[in-house]
Amino acid sequence: GLHGLLLPLRGQLEGFSTASLGLMGTAWAGGFVTGCFFAPRLVRRAGHVRAFGAFAASGAIIALLTGLIIDEYFWILLRAFTGFTMAGAFMVIESWLNEKATNENRGTVFGLYMMVTYASIMGGQMIVAGGDVKSASLFMITGILFCLSLLPTAVSTQSHPKPLQDVKLDVKGLYANSPVSAVACLLIGIANGAWGTLGAVYGARIGISTAEIALMMSLVVIAGAAMQLPAGRLSDTTDRRFVLAGAAFGAALFAVLVFLVEPRSGVFVILLTAAYGAFAYTLYSIAVAHANDHARAEDFVKVSGGLLLLYGFGTMIGPLLAAALMGWLRPEALFLATALAHLCLAGYTLLRIRARAPVPIENRDAFKTQPADRAVTPEALRLDPRTKVETDG
Incomplete structure (x- = not known):
């Protein structure tokens, strides 16, 4: 949160080009996806x-460099190494965490x-604000924060968990399981990657303060998190694709409203972007839930992990698209890029509704919130309460 917000703001002050700032986001996403493999x-x-x-020492060295x-x-x-x-x-x-979690407390963990x-991501953003x-x-x-993260593992006497499993991506299988979910996760990644990388640049270029930029970036995610459950519950009662x-x-x-109105008041910008986030950051959870409706229970981790990687590939594309539009037009063109991705998603979903019948409600997996961010890996999905593990005895 701290480093991710600091770099575009400092880069903007140093006169870095919009293309370079966008490439930083693409490089980070590319490094993250590569790291997962x-x-x-x-x-x-x-x-x-x-x-x-x-890993932590490398992060500290990179931050100082x-x-x-x-x-x-x-x-x-x-950024690629980061x-x-x-x-x-x-x-x-x-x-x-997965090693220590049991089937009974997995949801809590x-x-x-x-x-x-x-909370840590938003805390880092607030440090930038101050x-x-x-x-x-x-x-x-x-x-310093990277170095502090070393202390718990350095003094821990806990045994090593089981070796990490290799991550695999089966795009053909994901598309066959649910075309809507596969395409949706890629497009959602494009939109969220554009916003996550260049949202701070947009704020700086329209003249709002650093504190307002940090608050804006945090509230977008908070608004999306707050809307996930209402939207998810609604999708449990109807065809998820309509939602x-x-x-x-x-x-x-x-x-589109932000692009056309061109707001300059910090309060107005924060309100509009929070409303945007309330819709944009509910999409990923609904897309994953729809995919799991079509998947077998034993394939949950495989399907969800694959969709997370497709989302990651989208976050590599989004910053490049948004940077090109912002350089060609104006700062608000960031939202033109996200609008294009979301309109393509809405249009494709409506087309697929006519091509495939919905899964009956009684045969669906219950909606669960999912992280719509690059801050988790497929390994985290094994912590999901729907994932059952065998225990000794």
Whole structure:
């Protein structure tokens, strides 16, 4: 949260091009997805404690290097390494939690993990709001936080969890299971990747304060989290695809409104973007729930993990598309990029409604909230309460 918000704001002050700022987001997402595939091998070779130490130390070094060397191309390279190290660190943490969770408390552990993750992200954004983006202090604080994350594992006497499982992506199988969900997760990734990377740049270029930018970025996610349960409960009572298309259209509507109105008041911008987030950040959970309606129970982790990776590929595309439009038009063109993705999602979903009958309500899996962010890996899905593990005895 801290480093992810700090870099685009500092890059904006340093005069980095919009294309370079977008590439930073693409590089991070590319590194994160790559890490999901290759980090398990590194963990198996070095062990969980040493691997986590290497990932956290690398994160600290990268954070300090970005504060020492202010260069847009160097930052792009470092963001790719940051994404890789974060994926590895998250996978180690999630495997530890999964090892200790039981079938009885798995839901509680999963919920607490997501609460702590998002609270930490928003806490980091608030640190930026209270700091000086022009100084090196925030880069140093980022490095310190990475180093602090080493302490619990360094002094722990807990046994190592089971080796991480390799991550696999079967795009053909995902599309065959649910075309709507596969396409939706890619498009949602495009929209969320664009916003997550360039939302702060948009705020800086229209002239709102750093504190308002941090609040704006946090409230978008909070609004989406608050709307997940109402939207999910509604999707449990009707064809989920209608809810998915409606929420996508709602996100596109508020995005177009921002693009046309061009608000400059901090309060007005925050309200409009929060309304946008309430629709945009409910989409991923509904798409995953729809896919699980068509999947066998034993394939839940495989399907959900594959959709998360498709989402990750989308987050690689979104920043490039949005950066191109912002450079060609104006800062509000960020929302033009997200609106295009959401309108494509709504249109494709409506077409598929005519092509395939809905799953009967009595045969569906109950809706569960899902993280619509790049801050979790497929390993976290094994913590979901719907995932049952065999226990000894």
